[in-house]
Amino acid sequence: MSSILEKVLAAAWTDLFHERTLERGRDYARQKRIVLEDSSPQIIRTACRGSGLEIYTQTLLFKDPDRYKNYLTCKCTCPVRNDCKHCVAALLFLQDPHNRPLLQAALASHQQEPEKPVEQKPRLPERLIDDLQPRPRLILASIEFSAYEPRNGRMQRHIQHRAALAFAYGKHYAVGTTNVSILVSSLGSDLVNQKSDIIEHTDTETLRIRRQGERERQLRQELADLGFKVATRQSKALPDSAGDMYELPNDKAWLHFVLDDLPRLREQGWEIDIQEEFGFDVTPVEDWYAVIDEENERDWFDLELGIIVNGERLSLLPILINLIRSHPELMSPSAVAKRGDEEQLLVQLNHFTQSGGSPVQIALPYGRLKPVLATLGDFYWRQEGNNALRMSKADAARLTQLEDLPLTWQGGDRLRHFAERLINIKDAPVSLPDGLNATLRPYQLEGLSWMQSLRELEVGGVLADDMGLGKTLQTLAHLLMENKPAASIARHWR
Structure with a gap:
């Protein structure tokens, strides 16, 4: 192994990353997601499997820590681009003693290759592209941290949410205004261009891509119209290279944006990248349903109320019981009554995960929860562990509280008619x-x-x-x- 690489891996390189990024990178390293692709004494390339099926490439550049303050540069083809969890996993892969033989063999192979003479390349013709329209990209992320609160002398838990805006011109991403811009290419290289042009070299020509300042201004205004403001406080939720940082005033505004505005942006062609730790990554509820199981000779019936998420039926009974026990301050009758029907309650389904392994999160409107809770009453405390409630036929009148909800009913037509007659007796x-x-x-x-x-x-x-x-x-x-x-x-x- 080269002496420079050994020095870098022995240095305090973890200080260059956010704690949350280190934590996620350690998880990826433990899951053995890294594969060595190419190596030289000062540049190493690896590949990392992301949260889904994506494969991202990391480029790690090393300098002598004894001579350079910025001795480590980490690039990645993921949306974050720089100093991401994939780069952390790659560095941990290189540090792992079990991977030393593989790394040494790759370095030895590189050293045996004869150096090619540097050829003076001829100046390539330049072509101006001034009609390429930008495609907006929005990265959404959150970070949770603790900070000292002087008012009570305690560590206080905080969560920050950020949206980073960049503009895609072909395979390049541009951030900043068109006066001074930072261009982030698809290969992860950063450069500053005072003329607001994106320079791309091909084998046959040099492309000069002109940014569309007026169109970028219009896209920024679209975010402003949705309530976004430029973030003035620093946050570690996203690196600066991700784009221009924006924020919303409160959690209610973030939830409204994700549920109502974000789908429209997607339809308009915005590229949306939601990071795993984003606090408002909400999976839509496709439908609400009610199932009644009754028989003529019985004086009781079974009622199941539920939702459909990702095509799967989920009973509300265990979800509500867990909510009442874990957050009684949110689910008490007085607390629910104070909520407007349009307000949403965020619920994390820990037993139901996404493809990346993180729990599915849904939003339940209080306008639907109120009649559901009124119908169930205190019955759910008596029948723990069940997906359906067993209720007396005399309690059928409770069903009328559900009639105004857009439920998909299955069974119970006779009982619902009986409930209607009972309530109007x-x-x-x-x-x-x-x-x-x-x-x-x-x-x-x-x-x-x-x-x-x-x-x-x-x-x-x-x-x-x-x-x-x-x-x-x-x-x-x-x-x-x-x-x-x-x-x-x-x-x-x-």
Whole structure:
């Protein structure tokens, strides 16, 4: 191994990376995602498998730490471009003693190759491209950290979110204004161009790509119209090379942007890159459903309420139980009542992961959660571990609270009709029975109507008026409507 490479790997190179980046890079190194592609005494190239199926190339340039302050340059073809987790994994790969034989063999092979004489290349013709329109790219990322809070003398947890804007011209990404711009090529090399032109060398010509300043200004204005402002505070969520940094005022604004505005940007052709640690990486809920399992001979039924995410049905019951236990301050009746129907609750499904291994996160609108919680009541505490609730037929009236929700219903048509009749039971009209020698007051007629409706629904009930309001008269009227009076008590009815 070259002495310069040994010096770099022995130096405190980890100080050059953010702690979060180091943590992610260590995970990748443990998962053995790195493959050595090419090596020389001062330049090493590796390949790393990303969070999905992407393969990114890392270019590591080494200088003598005893002579240079900036002794290590790390480039990558991933969207972050510089000093990323893939580069950390590559450096850890080089440090691993088990990989030394492979690295030494590659270096020895490179040293045995005869040096080729440097040929003076002829000056290539230059071609100006001034009609290439930029394609905006937005990288979204978050970082969680702790900082000392002087007001209470404690370490306080903080989360910062950032959006980095860059402009793609072919395979190049440009950041900054068109007065002074930093150009980040697809190979990861950075350069500053005072004339705002992107220079690309091919085998046959030199291309000068002119940036479209007015179009870039319009794209920046689109972000401003969505509530974004230029980030004035430094953040380690993304490196400066990712683009111009923007932020939103609060979590509510970020969630609104991801759910409502981000899909429109994608449709307009924006390139969107969401980093794994982004706090608002929300998977859309495709549908809400309700399943009722009932049989005629049973006086109970099973109710399952759920959502469909990535084509998979997920019962809400275990999700809500976990929420109530882990965040009771969010799910108490008073807390839920204070939330507007348009507000969203972020829920992380730890048992349901994305392709990269991170948990799926969904957003549940309070406007839908409220009737669901009202329907379930306190039943979910009694039946832990189940996806469906077992409820008495007498509780069918709770189902009417779900009627205004856009649910896909499966089964339970007869029960839902029964629930509708049950909730409107007091509205059933009734006339005085023949032979009743008495006048019923309006509230007594309502009680008689209620008992008659219970009979039609084949359910029971308790008439619980205050003493002296005529419960006996209402009951006798009900019996008279059901049966002719027996001779032994007929005189008492008159």
